[in-house]
Amino acid sequence: MNTLIPFVLDILVVSDSTDSLATLYAQVLASGHEASTAQSASEALAYVQDHEPDLVLLDLENSDLDGFELTRRLRRLHEDRLLKVIVIASSHSDERVIQALQSGADDCLPRPVNAALLGAKLRYFSDVMLLQSRLARLAQRQLDIVDNIADAVITLDVNGHVEDMNSIARVLFDPRLPSDQAFPWQGDDFLNLLGVTLAELLTQRECTVLCTDGRSLEVDVRHIEWREKGFLRYTLLLRDLTERRAVELLQNEFLATVSHELRTPLTSVLGSLGLLAGGAAGSLPPAAMQLAMVAQRNGRRLSRLIDDILDLTKIQSDQFVLHQRTQPVGPLLVEALVASQAYASSLSVKLEAEGIDVHGDTELRLDTDRFLQVLANLLSNAIKHSPAGEVVRLRLSLTVSALRVSVIDRGPGIAAGFHSQLFKQFSKAEGDNRGGHASTGLGLYISRLLVERMGGEIAADAAVAHRSVGASFSVTFPLAYRPTLNTLAS
Amino acid sequence: MKKLNRVMCVEDDPDIRLLVELSLSTVGQLDVLCCADGSAALASITAFAPDLVLLDVMMPGLNGPQTLQALRQLPAMQGVPVVFMTAKAMPAELESLLLHGAAGMIIKPFDPMTLARDLQPFWKYGRGS
Secondary structure, three states, X not given: OOOOOOOOOEEEEEXXXXXXXXXXXXXXXXXXXXXXXXXXXXXXXXXXXXXXXXEEEEEOOOOOOOHHHHHHHHHHXXXXXXXXXXXXXXXXXXXXXXXXXXXXXXXXXXXXXXHHHHHHHHHHHHHHHHHHHHHHHHHHHHHHHHHHOOOEEEEEEOOOOEEEEOXXXXXXXXXXXHXXXXXXXXXXXXXXXXXXXXXXXXXXXXXXXXOOOOOEEEEEEEEEEEEEOOEEEEEEEEEEOHHHHHHHHHHHHHHHHHHHHHHHHXXXXXXXXXXXXXXXXXXXXXXXXXXXXXXXXXXXXXXXXXXXXXXXXXHHOOOOOOOEEEEEOHHHHHHHHXXXXXXXXXXXXXXXXXXXXXXXXXXEEEEHHHHHHHHHXXXXXXXXXXXOOOEEEEEEEEOOOEEEEEEEOOOOOOOHXXXXXXXXXXXXXOOOOHHHOOOOOOHHHHHXXXXXXXXXXXXXXXXXXXXXXXXXXXXXXXXXXXXXHHHHHO | OOOXXXXXXXXXXXXXXXXXXXXXXXXXXXXXXEEOOHHHHHHHHHHHOOOEEEEEOOOOXXXXXXXXXXXXXXXXXXXXOEEEEEOOOOHHHHHHHHHOOOOEEEXXXXXXXXXXHHHHHHHHHHHHO
């Protein structure tokens, strides 16, 4: 913590001796604090009530009221306030000091008051009060925030007993009158009311809970675990998902509509061109045929671009959901090879598998469709850039903790300057148009997003990137099932 | 086994209707009846007695799934496979369409030169099930 800026105390000096009052008053001012005076107990009580000073310096010598009694009254006056009381006593016996402290005084000084000692005590109380006021401000600010956020915040112990909740939690879930809400709930009565168990709240990301108005509310659940003197506590944050669900629905509807509106005219354009080029409307003169083919090729490209942009919009939305499940990876790789076979054959490129055990039990947590989409993208890139007669290899390699799938081609490789652009949007290498399959420049970018969302990494392998022939792209995933030493040995 | 011969197409877009008709009749040598909406299809399906129905998903009035539901009530539709035509959107949506009892899916834009051939597996699948 930084050095404390001196906190100027507002001090009430109380004494029924005029001399003593003047001396103490001067001493307080000399130590850099502000002072007011009172000459009787009743005057002192009235002042404290009206002005709320930080500290009372109480000289008991000739008091018309018992000084200890005054201390007790001052304490009662401001039970929740941080008022400090220093008592000055002529007899400095332990008994008097103890009596003063028991009455509620914070400290006791012997008379005659030593100016340096008073100054030191006041500095100490000034530091304490500064810290206390900072803490109080912080606590108040925190309370204001917690009470004004849209999420319900509930603190429970391990038995589901509620210790604290914010105002939105009370409004949503506490059916009692506001005047009764200060009293604690018994046992797990509160959770029973919500219709959930503590275990459900702690293990599920989303829950359905009952509100006091009878609604079932879908909520996102987050929890913070903390300990107080060894006892476990949970602070739960429940966020109403109603609005998010509505946005999700709207977005899905929007995407479906855009998709329909873009694809319907494109279907007619491509269909007509397909029929023309296919001779369904009679044979075309060579020049007209060539033009029909140009239009068809570019129409298909536009179609792929629309697919990719819609796909990207979906993936980038907050509501994008992967359907990941743990599954053997071998069969997926075989499926990917089969799916790309036709395109490879059309360009006279061979596909080969390396290290792929179809019946292997190497498992990954994947979204099947999205993983196949990534592989299809990598394979089609590799095939497109391979010279006729060459081989594209799909290689599976395994370490103790990760699995790597590489797609390796023997095409022209990646130009040195293009390496950093590979996984960005709309990045296209030269000579990309081979086989009439011009890319949209979104494929690798989409693949990267998908792989990262599934918890993996995608990279162009550096060793190959600098070689004159070929490129290699790899996706690496942490293993869902870690092979034990036994399985590694066998 | 009987060949796939008669196809009914329900599609609201007149251009796509024309394309489907040319693809299936001129290229695919099939008998085709195109209807502009679900009610027209319901009115003429018994007389036409198709082997397979090709059904657009997003249509004004009765949409694809609703038309399918209505068609399924008719005796003429016993064992006749229905294939949806859709501008694909979400995989989840495609799945739910199949759950409606469709035999399969043709994704728009489709290839008009192979459409008749592409329908064959659905027809066989539909017959077999």
